[in-house]
Amino acid sequence: MASARIHVSMQSKYDRVVLLVDMDCFFCQVEEKQHPEYRNRPLAVVQYNPWRGGGIIAVNYAARAKGVTRHMRGDEAKDLCPEIVLCQVPNIREKADTSKYRDAGKEVANVLQRFTKLLERASVDEAYLDITETVNHRMQQMQSGAFALQPQELVNTFAVGYPNIGDFVNKITNRFANPYMDDERFQMSYDQNDLPAVRQSDIRLLIGASVAGEVRAAVKKETGYECSAGIAHNKILAKLAAGMNKPNKQTILPLAETASFFDSLPVGKIKGLGGKFGEVVCETLGIKFMGQVVKFTEVELQRKFDEKNGTWLFNISRGIDMEAVTPRFYSKSIGCCKKFPGRNNITGLKTLQHWLGELSSEINDRLEKDFIENNRRAKQMVVQYVQDIDGEEVASSRSTALKDYDQESIVRFSLDLIKANTKTFLRPGSESALNNAIK
DNA sequence: CATTTTGACGCT
DNA sequence: AGCGTCAAA
Numbered sequence: 001m002a003s004a005r006i007h008v009s010m011q012s013k014y015d016r017v018v019l020l021v022d023m024d025c026f027f028c029q030v031e032e033k034q035h036p037e038y039r040n041r042p043l044a045v046v047q048y049n050p051w052r053g054g055g056i057i058a059v060n061y062a063a064r065a066k067g068v069t070r071h072m073r074g075d076e077a078k079d080l081c082p083e084i085v086l087c088q089v090p091n092i093r094e095k096a097d098t099s100k101y102r103d104a105g106k107e108v109a110n111v112l113q114r115f116t117k118l119l120e121r122a123s124v125d126e127a128y129l130d131i132t133e134t135v136n137h138r139m140q141q142m143q144s145g146a147f148a149l150q151p152q153e154l155v156n157t158f159a160v161g162y163p164n165i166g167d168f169v170n171k172i173t174n175r176f177a178n179p180y181m182d183d184e185r186f187q188m189s190y191d192q193n194d195l196p197a198v199r200q201s202d203i204r205l206l207i208g209a210s211v212a213g214e215v216r217a218a219v220k221k222e223t224g225y226e227c228s229a230g231i232a233h234n235k236i237l238a239k240l241a242a243g244m245n246k247p248n249k250q251t252i253l254p255l256a257e258t259a260s261f262f263d264s265l266p267v268g269k270i271k272g273l274g275g276k277f278g279e280v281v282c283e284t285l286g287i288k289f290m291g292q293v294v295k296f297t298e299v300e301l302q303r304k305f306d307e308k309n310g311t312w313l314f315n316i317s318r319g320i321d322m323e324a325v326t327p328r329f330y331s332k333s334i335g336c337c338k339k340f341p342g343r344n345n346i347t348g349l350k351t352l353q354h355w356l357g358e359l360s361s362e363i364n365d366r367l368e369k370d371f372i373e374n375n376r377r378a379k380q381m382v383v384q385y386v387q388d389i390d391g392e393e394v395a396s397s398r399s400t401a402l403k404d405y406d407q408e409s410i411v412r413f414s415l416d417l418i419k420a421n422t423k424t425f426l427r428p429g430s431e432s433a434l435n436n437a438i439k
Numbered sequence: 440c441a442t443t444t445t446g447a448c449g450c451t
Numbered sequence: 452a453g454c455g456t457c458a459a460a
Contacts, residue, residue, distance in 0.1 A: 004448060027460050045460075047443055055442035057460050070460080071442070089444085089460095098444065101460070123446075123459045275457055308449095331446065342440020382453090397453055439440095 007322040012197035013233065014255060017208035018325060019129040020230045020238035021112060021215065023105075024247035026125035027058035029225050030104045031087040042066055043085040046074045047096045053078060054088065061247055093358040095338045099366070101125075104225075109329060111219050115211070118325045128235055129215070130325035135207045139200070142207075153210040156249045160241065161257035168254065172202050182256075189256075201255040205231050212250045234321035239271050258319035263291035270316060281305070281313065293317035330374055336362045337384070345388060345437035349426065352438060353415065360410035367405075378402050383414045387436040394436075396421060 008016065023029065027045040032038050042063035046054030053074020066081035074086045089096040105124040113119050118130035141147030151169075159168035175181050183199070190198045208231040216227055229250040230241030241253040253261070267290055268278045282288060284304050285296065293301070294317045302310030315321065336359055346352050367378055384397040398417040405413070419425050427433040 023460095025460085047460095048441095051441065057443070073442085096444065098460080102445090125460070126458095272457075277456080333446065335445070337444060339441085339443065341442095344440070384453095395454075399452070 006324040006326055008324045009322075012194045013320045013322065014194060014197040014201050016130060016132045016233055017135045017204055017211075018232060018235055018238045019131055019208065019212050019215065020122075020235065020242045021127050021129065021212075021219075021227050022229070022242045022246075023108060023125035023225055023227045025058050025060045026105070026225070027089075027101050028060040028087075030101055031085075032060070033104075033224050035087075038085050038087075041085050042068065042081050042083060043087065044068055044074070044077055045087050045089060047089045048091070049074055049086070049088055052076075053086065057089070093361055095336075095358060095362070097362065098124075104223075107223050108219055108225060108227075111222050112215060113329065114218070115215050118327055120325045120328050121331075128238065128325045131208055131211050134211055135204050138207050138211075139204065149206065149210055153213045154206075155213075157209050157213065157252065158245045158249060159252040159254055159257075160244060160261050161254060165252075168202070168252070169206065172206060175202075198255065201233070205233070205252045205254060209250060209252050216248075216250065234319075235323055235325065236271060236316055236321040237319055240265075240269065243269075255319070259291065259294075262294075262317065262319070263289060265290040267293075277309070290317055330370075334363065334366050334370060334378070335382075336366075340439055345439050347434055347437045349432045349434060352418075352434065353411070356411045356414050357407075360407050360414065364405075364407040364410060378405065381405075381410065381413060383417045385418060386439045388439055389436050393439060 028043050031043060031045060040062070042065075043060045044056045044063050045058040046056050048054045051073075053076070056068070056070050056072045056074060056077060059068050059070055063077065063081055063084050066084070068077045068080055068084065077084050077086065089098060090100060091097070102124055105121075108125070109119070109121055109127060112127050112129060116129050116131055116134065120128040122128060138147050154165050154169070157165045159165055162168040186195060186198050212229040212231050216229060219225055219227055226248040228242050228246045228248065230238040230243070230253065231250060232238040232241050232253040233255065237253045237258065241251040244251040266288060267282050268274045270278070270290060273281060281293075285293065287293065293313055296304075296314075298311060298314040301313050304310065305313065338355065338359065340346050340355075346355060371377060379402055380399055381402050382397055382399040384395065386393050386395045398421045400413055400417060402413075422435070424435040427435045
């Protein structure tokens, strides 16, 4: 099958203007909106709370100032910040149910959607917007005098490499007064074919920032939620920029600043390099920073990694990312899961059936809601589970095609899949004990 | 016993 | 098809 990633084909690598909109400590904001009395207080969202106060999955900025972080238990947060409000993810069917936050994320996406057809939801609280068309239109209006940037649209706007946004605007203004000011450097640094886009890059990103300001104002006005945004020529850079200034701020990553910025940017900050592959890249190349990758040729990188990853690294290290913003509003899959650590391991058939029932019930509700909203039905179901086999964690997944289904059939299908996949499902000699505990 | 619960995508 | 990786709250 062809790769799922679609790449843009266009005259230049710098023609697009892409936004990444990221909600600030989103689950906390959802709780603060629901409970106005919690506003302006340190707050965190936890899942479950009997064991050491629950696990923290979101922390607002007042609580971060006290040293509270994700990963901590609720009790640790209380130690650091006794006045903190700990909101629990709702427990429905004896498990954490994050539907409330999915619904809130959809509410935000409904606002974002009005600004472009090219909206790609990247997670419950993040979306990429390709606003190239709007920027092109405003460029034309600007040339005819029908549109002008208003400074008040750029409050809370930053540009990487500039101490404040005013300096960035001044530079662009000076360039209008003297169009050949930067041109010698542009001609030395970029491909001939890219020069028209390079010459317009800064002003187009600045217009993009004004659009981003409007997007964020609309989200705030219509949902009450605050967000941060990155403005750049592609997804990787927009995502990177969005994290530079938070909360409730937006950041431009100017084309000409990318190289010097990358010189001190740890490799792992780039989306896709935050895990094992990023570690391998650093060890293999003997480097720490993104800018150090440019010292290697594309062929060298392909030899050290593989053809695809080598080319990807070569381009990304130069700030080039041709991956398209692929329109997608609804998720491709709907799933739920629960862990059963330690003494909660599922060891008996009855318990397994019970939890398959709970999970199937949630899935069934969400599939029904999805059918009503989006008029689609699930075609396939996948059961995933982790077993304890001789003290080792062994993950498995099995799938089956779905035609008609309801909660009962989902339970039956999932149990059948697990049974069919397990040589010794029940412990020999027992009617009810699983041979391998499910974690 | 202990982040957990999601979701997308790449490799083989 | 099944497994693994990466990322977000």
